[in-house]
Amino acid sequence: MIVITILVNLVIAAAGTNSEYCDASTKSCENEIETADSKKLIFYDVNPPEGFNLRRDVYMRFAIMISEAQKRGKSNWELVLPPWYNLYHWKTDRRTQTPWSQFFDLKALQSFAPVVEMHEVFSRSKKKTLEIDTLYVLENFEDAFENGVFEEKWEVLGECSYDGQFWGYKNITAKEVLCVKFQGKNSKLWELVSLHPHNTKIMFAHGEIPLHDTYGTKTYWDCRKSMKFNSNLVKIAKKYISKYLNCDSDQCKTYLSVHWRRQDFARSRGNDVPSITGTVKQIHKALKKLPNTKKVFIATDASMSELNNLEKELSSLGYEIHFFLPSSKMIEEFGDGGIAIIDQIICSHAVHFIGTHESTFTFRIQEEREILGFDSSTTFNRLCPDTGRCERMSKWTIVN
Numbered sequence: 586m587i588v589i590t591i592l593v594n595l596v597i598a599a600a601g602t603n604s605e606y607c608d609a610s611t612k613s614c615e616n617e618i619e620t621a622d623s624k625k626l627i628f629y630d631v632n633p634p635e636g637f638n639l640r641r642d643v644y645m646r647f648a649i650m651i652s653e654a655q656k657r658g659k660s661n662w663e664l665v666l667p668p669w670y671n672l673y674h675w676k677t678d679r680r681t682q683t684p685w686s687q688f689f690d691l692k693a694l695q696s697f698a699p700v701v702e703m704h705e706v707f708s709r710s711k712k713k714t715l716e717i718d719t720l721y722v723l724e725n726f727e728d729a730f731e732n733g734v735f736e737e738k739w740e741v742l743g744e745c746s747y748d749g750q751f752w753g754y755k756n757i758t759a760k761e762v763l764c765v766k767f768q769g770k771n772s773k774l775w776e777l778v779s780l781h782p783h784n785t786k787i788m789f790a791h792g793e794i795p796l797h798d799t800y801g802t803k804t805y806w807d808c809r810k811s812m813k814f815n816s817n818l819v820k821i822a823k824k825y826i827s828k829y830l831n832c833d834s835d836q837c838k839t840y841l842s843v844h845w846r847r848q849d850f851a852r853s854r855g856n857d858v859p860s861i862t863g864t865v866k867q868i869h870k871a872l873k874k875l876p877n878t879k880k881v882f883i884a885t886d887a888s889m890s891e892l893n894n895l896e897k898e899l900s901s902l903g904y905e906i907h908f909f910l911p912s913s914k915m916i917e918e919f920g921d922g923g924i925a926i927i928d929q930i931i932c933s934h935a936v937h938f939i940g941t942h943e944s945t946f947t948f949r950i951q952e953e954r955e956i957l958g959f960d961s962s963t964t965f966n967r968l969c970p971d972t973g974r975c976e977r978m979s980k981w982t983i984v985n
């Protein structure tokens with residue numbers, strides 16, 4: 586690989602003088618691009634080991650980037666929803682591309698930003714392959730704080746190869762692949778887009794690298810609120826809450842919920858998560874403050890044997906333990922991702938929630954509870970390690 590380092594300014598200057606490019610300084614040219622009748626598409630993918638709930642956050646950064654640009658008149662861009670493919674944590678159905686509509690309400694997503702499913706993009710085209718014009722493979726700068734300051738910047742390194750999988754599709758290719766060091770907010774990606782004004786299909790690999798433009802603002806929350814779950818999943822969760830947890834309202838009084846993250850957390854984050862007995866103690870302590878609540882809902886990725894031990898210990902203290910056990914038909918229909926969402930919905934309606942430190946699965950439940958209007962003291966609680974420091978959870982409260 587030949588690494589050609591081109592300074593940002595040089596690239597932009599070159600774009601202005603090279604006849605192959607559109608001269609952005611002339612108005613007429615800009616209009617020509619903006620009024621092109623076919624939609625332009627932005628694709629992105631995410632570092633393969635990242636989980637479902639971090640990917641939801643990456644989505645928000647891109648959705649906000651497109652929606653804010655639309656407000657400023659850039660109206661012909663659409664964001665392609667990257668199919669769910671080969672997620673590391675999922676055991677079912679890893680190799681089929683799952684559309685977003687399986688998990689979310691597409692209309693609700695579209696009410697915030699112009700988004701389109703991959704299968705829709707395929708069905709619009711008569712060609713045998715889908716060709717991306719430019720694929721930018723993003724990578725971090727080695728030192729985020731060069732000379733002691735965090736600066737937003739990027740640097741095109743030159744042509745390189747893409748080691749990703751195009752979401753498992755063999756019929757997607759890229760005409761040009763450029764490696765780019767990138768540090769900054771998502772909106773800064775428009776600078777890369779403008780390097781090739783005639784491109785209609787642009788992709789960013791490692792979409793997790795750019796940062797939120799507006800973390801925690803009203804725009805952030807407007808986007809977050811638009812991420813409504815698929816109504817079938819909501820129905821299943823509500824039915825479960827009604828039947829087993831005796832509640833038919835949005836804010837339930839009848840049960841406490843816990844997100845008990847185990848697996849890799851239990852193996853490698855002993856300083857953050859408690860043992861089974863430690864978990865029982867903390868749930869017991871929280872329930873003592875809620876004299877009318879005797880039911881506990883546990884969402885977890887724990888093994889059955891760990892879960893049984895937890896249940897035994899809590900039952901012996903007089904509590905009624907519940908967890909969502911999907912039928913095999915349900916697993917087949919909704920996959921591990923769908924079942925995890927059902928767990929999240931059930932957790933989000935409980936009178937009191939206790940989550941796991943630094944789990945994005947927990948963060949998404951907390952956001953859901955903020956949207957439902959719970960007092961934040963019932964939401965930003967965590968399981969503490971058996972010994973040692975237990976840092977408080979940051980409260981990311983809603984802005985309406």
Ligand SMILES: Nc1nc2c(ncn2[C@@H]2O[C@H](COP(=O)(O)OP(=O)(O)OP(=O)(O)O)[C@@H](O)[C@H]2O)c(=O)[nH]1
Nearest residue numbers: 636637638639674884885886924925928944945946
């Ligand atoms: N059903 C269910 N699955 C869970 C639960 N906790 C974790 N999982 C599974 O484990 C995966 C990992 O959690 P994710 O939140 O997606 O991954 P991540 O974004 O890396 O998040 P964390 O690792 O939790 O920070 C989830 O996608 C689920 O498949 C749970 O309480 N219930």
Ligand SMILES: *[C@@H]1O[C@H](CO)[C@@H](O)[C@H](O)[C@H]1NC(C)=O
Nearest residue numbers: 707710712713714715754756
């Ligand atoms: C690419 O392949 C997938 C199946 O793997 C198919 O659904 C899709 O329509 C194909 N796309 C094009 C542009 O032919």
